[in-house]
Amino acid sequence: MGVMENNEFKKDGKRQVTMAAVGRLAGVSQVTVSRALSHPDKVSAQTLLRINDAIKVTGFVPNALAGALASKKSNLISALIPSLTNIVYATFITAFSEKLREHGYQILLSETGFEPEAEEALVATHLSRRPDAILLTGIHHSARARQMLLGAGIPIVEVWDITDSPVDMCVGFDHVEAGRRAAEFLFEQGNTRAATITAKDERAVRRQSAFANRFEYLSKGHVAESNTGGPASIRAGRDALSDLIENHGLTSGAVFCSSDLLAQGALIEAQARGIPVPQGISIMGFGDQDFARDVEPSLTTVAIDRTRLGHVTAEALLARINGTQRPKSVTDIGFEIVRRTSA
Amino acid sequence: MGVMENNEFKKDGKRQVTMAAVGRLAGVSQVTVSRALSHPDKVSAQTLLRINDAIKVTGFVPNALAGALASKKSNLISALIPSLTNIVYATFITAFSEKLREHGYQILLSETGFEPEAEEALVATHLSRRPDAILLTGIHHSARARQMLLGAGIPIVEVWDITDSPVDMCVGFDHVEAGRRAAEFLFEQGNTRAATITAKDERAVRRQSAFANRFEYLSKGHVAESNTGGPASIRAGRDALSDLIENHGLTSGAVFCSSDLLAQGALIEAQARGIPVPQGISIMGFGDQDFARDVEPSLTTVAIDRTRLGHVTAEALLARINGTQRPKSVTDIGFEIVRRTSA
DNA sequence: TTGTACGCGTTATCAG
DNA sequence: CTGATAACGCGTACAA
Numbered sequence: 001m002g003v004m005e006n007n008e009f010k011k012d013g014k015r016q017v018t019m020a021a022v023g024r025l026a027g028v029s030q031v032t033v034s035r036a037l038s039h040p041d042k043v044s045a046q047t048l049l050r051i052n053d054a055i056k057v058t059g060f061v062p063n064a065l066a067g068a069l070a071s072k073k074s075n076l077i078s079a080l081i082p083s084l085t086n087i088v089y090a091t092f093i094t095a096f097s098e099k100l101r102e103h104g105y106q107i108l109l110s111e112t113g114f115e116p117e118a119e120e121a122l123v124a125t126h127l128s129r130r131p132d133a134i135l136l137t138g139i140h141h142s143a144r145a146r147q148m149l150l151g152a153g154i155p156i157v158e159v160w161d162i163t164d165s166p167v168d169m170c171v172g173f174d175h176v177e178a179g180r181r182a183a184e185f186l187f188e189q190g191n192t193r194a195a196t197i198t199a200k201d202e203r204a205v206r207r208q209s210a211f212a213n214r215f216e217y218l219s220k221g222h223v224a225e226s227n228t229g230g231p232a233s234i235r236a237g238r239d240a241l242s243d244l245i246e247n248h249g250l251t252s253g254a255v256f257c258s259s260d261l262l263a264q265g266a267l268i269e270a271q272a273r274g275i276p277v278p279q280g281i282s283i284m285g286f287g288d289q290d291f292a293r294d295v296e297p298s299l300t301t302v303a304i305d306r307t308r309l310g311h312v313t314a315e316a317l318l319a320r321i322n323g324t325q326r327p328k329s330v331t332d333i334g335f336e337i338v339r340r341t342s343a
Numbered sequence: 344m345g346v347m348e349n350n351e352f353k354k355d356g357k358r359q360v361t362m363a364a365v366g367r368l369a370g371v372s373q374v375t376v377s378r379a380l381s382h383p384d385k386v387s388a389q390t391l392l393r394i395n396d397a398i399k400v401t402g403f404v405p406n407a408l409a410g411a412l413a414s415k416k417s418n419l420i421s422a423l424i425p426s427l428t429n430i431v432y433a434t435f436i437t438a439f440s441e442k443l444r445e446h447g448y449q450i451l452l453s454e455t456g457f458e459p460e461a462e463e464a465l466v467a468t469h470l471s472r473r474p475d476a477i478l479l480t481g482i483h484h485s486a487r488a489r490q491m492l493l494g495a496g497i498p499i500v501e502v503w504d505i506t507d508s509p510v511d512m513c514v515g516f517d518h519v520e521a522g523r524r525a526a527e528f529l530f531e532q533g534n535t536r537a538a539t540i541t542a543k544d545e546r547a548v549r550r551q552s553a554f555a556n557r558f559e560y561l562s563k564g565h566v567a568e569s570n571t572g573g574p575a576s577i578r579a580g581r582d583a584l585s586d587l588i589e590n591h592g593l594t595s596g597a598v599f600c601s602s603d604l605l606a607q608g609a610l611i612e613a614q615a616r617g618i619p620v621p622q623g624i625s626i627m628g629f630g631d632q633d634f635a636r637d638v639e640p641s642l643t644t645v646a647i648d649r650t651r652l653g654h655v656t657a658e659a660l661l662a663r664i665n666g667t668q669r670p671k672s673v674t675d676i677g678f679e680i681v682r683r684t685s686a
Numbered sequence: 687t688t689g690t691a692c693g694c695g696t697t698a699t700c701a702g
Numbered sequence: 703c704t705g706a707t708a709a710c711g712c713g714t715a716c717a718a
Binding site: 359361362363373374376377378381405406407408409410411412413414415 | 710711712713714
């Protein structure tokens with residue numbers, strides 16, 4: 001009694017309906033059925049009708065596996081993103097998928113988490129499906145992953161970051177510049193002290209570091225830092241603000257958070273402690289998620305247009321697939337500081 | 344100069360590395376390479392080493408398309424969910440994917456939106472990839488979709504709802520019962536008036552309806568209702584509460600929201616208007632998302648264990664794939680009312 | 687332990 | 703406009 005027994009599906013059950021079967025019913029050969037589907041204009045109206053009838057009758061569903069094998073085109077695009085439950089990646093992938101679906105592509109999606117090692121294994125399994133292109137998040141990949149990617153000979157796009165030396169192409173923005181600009185903004189707002197709250201995310205850490213450097217340079221003071229050690233959440237934001245207050249002597253100034261969600265947590269914690277925002281402390285988020293403008297006080301933040309990022313990335317990939325776009329292309333979608341009331 | 348030109352990928356470029364090529368390098372036949380990969384114990388240690396060397400040297404990546412075609416097993420599982428940007432579906436799919444990946448499956452994911460028609464087209468494209476199983480959200484599907492699904496002869500699981508007549512199997516909970524129980528809970532808390540805020544979501548509407556019926560029966564009063572007409576968001580929650588206050592004369596009592604996000608919006612709006620919660624009005628959410636316990640006041644809600652739902656669904660599918668699980672199975676994962684401070 | 691022969695369902699090529 | 707025929711790369715008998 002092996003574990004593979006008793007399987008009533010496939011294996012030996014009713015064989016699937018093939019183009020040949022449809023053809024028999026329509027009185028044509030298998031090839032003609034194939035043509036009727038991919039180049040209907042190359043088939044007489046007569047037989048086209050009979051074939052479509054036969055398809056309806058048999059409930060034929062083409063086998064894309066066989067099609068991909070024969071044509072060397074899978075119409076599949078792989079996407080590796082850190083996390084689906086992080087809304088910023090979810091909105092990005094929604095926009096990305098939408099645009100690609102319009103062009104007949106399906107997305108094979110996997111979460112890599114924030115550990116670089118996990119990505120490598122996923123790259124292999126994804127490549128085995130022979131996607132027509134692959135999307136990676138970030139610009140840091142293991143040597144073996146890079147090697148496999150290059151070997152695949154397909155368009156590759158890295159997103160959410162930019163670099164001078166992309167594997168193939170990349171579209172994103174400059175995190176160092178974003179952190180720096182946030183520091184300048186908060187300093188210009190009159191804050192002489194600042195602290196940071198950062199989630200466990202390589203890019204967030206890079207922004208934090210740029211922020212701290214810049215703000216310390218401008219203010220000649222120390223920037224206290226609290227790291228969540230995990231993904232962003234309201235709880236993490238609350239705890240981090242408590243940490244800054246209780247363990248780092250934070251009493252005034254600005255707090256730069258690595259995401260709007262952390263900022264919202266900090267906002268709630270400040271409220272719970274009776275600290276007025278922005279009068280007592282200022283809070284700045286990152287991302288400009290939908291709710292940023294709808295919380296009280298509304299959140300000052302760094303806007304990243306994730307939907308545009310998704311669309312631009314999809315278009316770049318499409319252009320690359322049909323040879324329009326050159327390799328080594330780098331697209332900076334930029335960011336924008338949005339001043340609201342929390343800072 | 345057609346649009347398909349200039350394509351430097353695939354098409355005619357370097358042919359991919361095959362098992363045959365690996366075999367030649369290792370001095371064995373293609374079959375032996377295949378065996379070395381799927382049944383290493385059936386190959387001598389000697390040749391296994393040579394094969395693994397050859398694989399490394401050539402950078403061989405198996406072609407899962409060809410494998411699936413030959414074995415009639417794609418190791419692919421399709422998942423159709425309404426929305427990725429809705430955190431409840433995202434957490435569900437993360438749990439679902441995780442469990443299935445442990446068993447060697449990859450997930451082909453698509454968003455269907457909340458319009459039933461969109462699902463049908465997606466079912467077709469997904470089925471063409473010959474997934475080993477398919478997951479659908481909800482229990483309402485077009486006739487043609489049902490037909491195609493049945494014809495595919497693969498395990499099918501419908502989630503987030505239950506019914507006596509699943510296409511194949513379903514795992515979820517009873518939305519009518521959930522709405523009813525929420526009404527009883529709020530009434531027992533002493534609320535003599537109630538209103539609802541509901542997003543555009545068939546299941547949410549069903550809960551709302553059950554809630555209103557039950558609460559009206561218990562209180563002998565009318566339950567005012569505000570519908571967002573779109574997806575849930577903090578903005579939508581704020582607007583809906585304003586609507587209830589300004590257009591429906593809401594001044595006290597409880598508000599049952601179709602999601603925690605809407606409830607959070609209502610909470611913020613109440614705060615902005617200086618209405619104390621729960622003293623002025625009570626607010627109840629739905630879903631028990633992470634932040635529900637971390638906002639101020641903490642959110643009373645109906646807990647749905649989405650991670651468990653994901654795992655249970657994956658396990659049911661796995662069991663069904665290897666014939667352990669019978670068809671027409673219905674799994675009710677239930678729900679739980681969590682009393683916190685907002686109601 | 688290894689290899690040969692064949693089939694999976696489709697597309698591409700070339701003839702008619 | 704239609705049809706043979708040959709790939710596509712791998713798994714599954716079955717044989718050695």
